[in-house]
Amino acid sequence: MKRLVACLTCLLLALPAVAGEVPDTPLFSADGYRLTRYRSPTPAQADAGRTLDTAQLQALLAAQPDTRLIDVYRRQWLHGRFIEDEPHANLPGSLWLANAGDGELSPQWQDYFSRNLREASEGSLDRPLVFYCRSDCWASWNAVKRAAALGYRNLYWYRDGIDAWEQAGLPLVPARPAPLP
Numbered sequence: 001m002k003r004l005v006a007c008l009t010c011l012l013l014a015l016p017a018v019a020g021e022v023p024d025t026p027l028f029s030a031d032g033y034r035l036t037r038y039r040s041p042t043p044a045q046a047d048a049g050r051t052l053d054t055a056q057l058q059a060l061l062a063a064q065p066d067t068r069l070i071d072v073y074r075r076q077w078l079h080g081r082f083i084e085d086e087p088h089a090n091l092p093g094s095l096w097l098a099n100a101g102d103g104e105l106s107p108q109w110q111d112y113f114s115r116n117l118r119e120a121s122e123g124s125l126d127r128p129l130v131f132y133c134r135s136d137c138w139a140s141w142n143a144v145k146r147a148a149a150l151g152y153r154n155l156y157w158y159r160d161g162i163d164a165w166e167q168a169g170l171p172l173v174p175a176r177p178a179p180l181p
Contacts, residue, residue: 028103033145034138035103038074042159046141048148049131049155054168057130057158067128068120069094072101072143073162074133075177082177089172091132091165095120098177100146101131101139112180113143114150121152128154132161 025036045051052060061067071090075098076083082098090096100113121127129152131143144157158164166172 033103033142038101038138039134039136040138041136042138042141044159046144046155046157046159049144049157051157051159052130053160054158054164054170057156060128060130060156064128067130067156069158070100070117070120070129070131070143071096071162071175072098072131072133072139073137074099074101074139077180082180088175090162090175092171092173094175096175096177097143099139101133101137101141101143103138103142105146108180112178113146116178117147117150117152125151126154127152128156130156130158132158135160135163137161 027034027036029035069091071094073088073090073096075088076085077099088096095116097113097116099109100116102109105113117129121129129147131140131147133140140157140159140161144155147155162172
């Protein structure tokens with residue numbers, strides 16, 4: 001009987017932890033943006049853009065040097081500034097739009113994304129834009145979708161991002177996010 005009580009007690013103590021694993025937030029918004037668990041397996045393709053591997057990205061950059069690389073890796077934003085909790089490096093020539101791949105953007109962050117894309121593309125909706133972060137990162141998938149919603153037509157998703165670039169022995173450079181006014 002003591003063992004049964006002990007087992008039931010353990011079970012009751014474990015229930016809140018198990019219940020905590022059930023997300024309160026759905027994985028996707030009504031508009032189809034990923035809202036949570038950004039670092040988890042991603043689909044093979046993004047509907048709004050063409051998926052690239054490292055060799056295809058290198059070929060694109062060689063064939064179309066006006067291509068803009070957009071890193072959307074997350075960075076903590078606290079008290080009106082980015083908090084550098086760890087160094088970040090990205091592909092040479094990239095524009096780092098930190099947090100622009102979140103599933104929901106406030107008007108301030110939406111403006112940050114759209115204004116910086118407009119500047120990066122020099123106002124051309126046809127300029128090639130490549131979005132990335134790390135492998136298994138939904139932020140870049142969201143960013144491709146969001147750029148398409150803004151009317152950009154020549155979009156690419158470098159699905160495995162910084163991790164694949166680094167694994168190929170290609171250089172990374174220290175990065176700072178574009179400022180949020």
